[in-house]
Amino acid sequence: MQDKSMLMIPGPTPVPESxxxxxxxxxxxxxxGDFSEIMAAVMAGLKWLHQTTNDVLILTASGTGAMEAGIINFLSAGDRVLVGCNGKFGDRWGEVCDAYSLKTERITAPWGQPLNPDDFKAALEADTAKTIKAVIITHSETxxxxxxxxxxISRHVKAHGQALIIVDAVTSLGAVNVPVDEWGLDVVGSGSQKGYMIPxxxxxxxxxxxxxxxxxxxxxxxxxxxxGKYRKDAAKNTTPFTPPVNLFFALKTALEMMQAEGLENIFARHHRLMQATRAAMKALNLPLYAPDHCAxxxxxxxxxxxVEAEKIRSLMKxxxxxxxxxxxxxxxxxxFRLGxxxxxxxxxxxAAVSALEVVLGELGYTNFSPGAGVAAASRVLTTA
Known part of the structure; x- marks a missing residue:
């Protein structure tokens, strides 16, 4: 049916009608002056969302642009950096560091497993000469x-005393608690098409x-x-280059929606949706790629x-x-990944779980009882 598309991917995410x-x-x-008023409002909202009194700067870019900016503005060629790699985006930040001739050391974990904070602790404590300039981490590995x-990990970086912590929060900002000031995070990058609910x-x-x-x-x-250019102009409620003005309109509305819901309610909602989704997949005997403790x-x-993942995706669409x-x-x-x-x-x-059950049946997958996924999700949503 026309105009019934439903995005259940990690980005872009659905956009509210308002x-x-x-x-x-x-x-x-x-x-x-009208744009400056909007700029002032969205910057205040961004500080609220980030739980910080720090500067939160706005770029016309993707999340990758935010992270590249977060790396190149605070480092010099030859600087030693630790990069956490346990997925595609951790690997990407290592590639960015390599491209800028940084001395990149990767701390790894298998895809589907979390990074071990003790690995960072060991590397940082061994650095008695304080040569490590930054630690770069993907919070939610999409x-x-x-x-x-x-x-x-941030606690170990703070104990080092010299290194910065640079964070990819592209799919965690607006979905989970990222208290920038409380955790002492130095650089945090994110993108509009994720938890912010705009394109x-x-x-x-x-x-x-x-x-x-x-x-x-x-x-x-x-x-x-x-x-530095963005900071200087943000102090005057403006931008150094031409911004996508209408996206600022959208950002202001989205931040107002988020403030009306409240941070704790936002985080609780995302946790509830995760639990319901995972319960449904288990009830359908579909193995989860990430363990519960680091989901x-x-x-x-x-x-x-x-049953083939790509056939599931194709038939769902x-x-x-x-x-x-x-x-x-x-x-x-x-x-397959369900955002x-x-x-x-x-x-x-x-809706997504019930559609998935139909698709599984049509693909000949029989290792589940019809209705089991919806029932499992419903139990989570009823008790949450």
């Missing part, structure tokens, strides 16, 4: 549905006072992603046996116009 209506307004001049223990196009970078000190001596090349509230990865994400790199064709972040509700989970 946000879509905000997008449809006539653009205004980005050097006008490729596998694993969430890493950012709080513990792709904006990226956000939170920057601590410690990181700004590092900025003074950093020598990696930068121009469009020079965060991300943003995305659930499923490794089906006895064809029969119900529900989009699921596939596996990446060596996991392509091995898993439950941003503008997603209990009803969406029930």
């Amino acid at each position: 946000v879509l209506l905000s997008l449809s307004k006539h653009p205004i001049g980005h050097r006008s 490729s596998t549905g694993v969430i890493n223990d950012l709080e513990a 792709p196009g904006l990226a956000f970078v939170s920057v601590s006072a410690k990181a700004w000190e590092a900025y003074k001596t950093a020598t990696l090349p930068k121009f469009y992603l020079d965060l 991300s509230p943003a995305i659930t990865a499923v490794a089906p046996q006895g 064809k029969r119900f116009d529900i989009a699921l994400a596939g596996g990446q790199d060596h996991l392509k064709g091995q898993i 439950h972040l941003g503008f997603v509700s209990d009803r969406d989970i029930l």
